[in-house]
Amino acid sequence: MKTENSKRSTGCPVAFGLDCFGDRWTLLVIRDMMVHGKRTYSAFLASEEQVATNILISRLKQLEADGIVNKERDPNNRRSYIYSLTQKGQDLAPVLLEIIRWGGKHDSREGAKRKIVDQLEQDQEGLEQQLRSPSPD
């Protein structure tokens, strides 16, 4: 598991960000919450990129420890938990949007998904609000 003291401490805001979400999986979990409105462990597990269970749980724990997501019991199902974005997590929406914009511009592969990129070009403000308080799609 990623340990808490694996954080750098140079004071650079970029390094600080990377310490929170600078790996191959963390930002995909945040994407799943923002873009796809996912909120449960099993929903994250079902994402296209096929994250392993041990990686997923370690990232969720780290995100919770970093105050980016909040974990609470599902009132309707006592064996489930609901993960949601804190303010700090919602504030990652602009970061995600700019990554989407960059990926949309520079990913020339077949099968690149344009839907959200088009939405971003047409109504950035609206999309950002949507990412901050998402609903399942």
Added chain:
Amino acid sequence: MKTENSKRSTGCPVAFGLDCFGDRWTLLVIRDMMVHGKRTYSAFLASEEQVATNILISRLKQLEADGIVNKERDPNNRRSYIYSLTQKGQDLAPVLLEIIRWGGKHDSREGAKRKIVDQLEQDQEGLEQQLRSPSPD
């Protein structure tokens, strides 16, 4: 070394971005180029975060392979190389800016560096232009 076929191919622009710069070091090299105007191997090596030589060279090669940086000989010193950002690399400026904004807002540690964060608040457009064609600070 990170192999080229370690790329995911789900078509998601976020996953595409993470395949290019989703690790603990790549974006720091890009930060060094944009924010600090660094352009040589030895300048990157001297960064605060103390990247190892093997990691640095592997990231530079990957960035070059991905078309994000360009490598050419230094006309003034034939044992040196100059690394510079391509258009694709310069287009990462908004991503970096939003990470800086987020880090600036949420990093409450002692010693967090505010200078660039303040600059961002005062003149985002100017800063973005500066990051796209940086000069050493």
Added chain:
DNA sequence: GCCTCACATTGCATTTTGCAAGCGACTGCA
């Protein structure tokens, strides 16, 4: 010719990742 600098490689121990299996608490259903 010898020294230094800049870029880069190598070897090896440690850490992280990927993958498969399994576990305990809980639920829905007969």
Added chain:
DNA sequence: TGCAGTCGCTTGCAAAATGCAATGTGAGGC
């Protein structure tokens, strides 16, 4: 009441990435 299925999570282990120190190479400088 029993029991199969779901949910969140843990464990074991092989493979890959990382951290680290030492070494190599090729171009200048003197």
